Amino acid sequence: MAGGGYSPGFNPHLPGLRHTFLSKALGATMWFFLFYRVRKDGGKLIGKHPWEGHGHGHGHGEEEHHH
Template identity: 65%
Template sequence: MAGPGFHPHPPSFGHRFLAKGLGAGMWFFIFYRARQDGAALLGLKHPWDGHGHGHGDDGHH
């Protein structure tokens, strides 16, 4: 019989698979956002620079 103390059960295969999938998804999302917004986050580019004039705001009011 086991001695005193905390003896957790090992995680099941489903929990390990889900944890690895969620972790990979998190890192893919982080790298995707870094690719999209990394320069603005690091201060190398202003967030409003580089959008061009394709957003329908042509200045005619």
């Protein structure tokens, strides 16, 4: 296409201010929710369970009581 500003194809209009704001607000809400859930449940997603790694019952002298 040489020269002109007219294109005969599909020419969508720009979204209004309300739709732009709503899309940004919903997108931000989605990301905040995802980050919140990763903070709370992220260890479970990578295979770490909350009961692992606390050392309860392992190496705190309890083996001596079981003899």
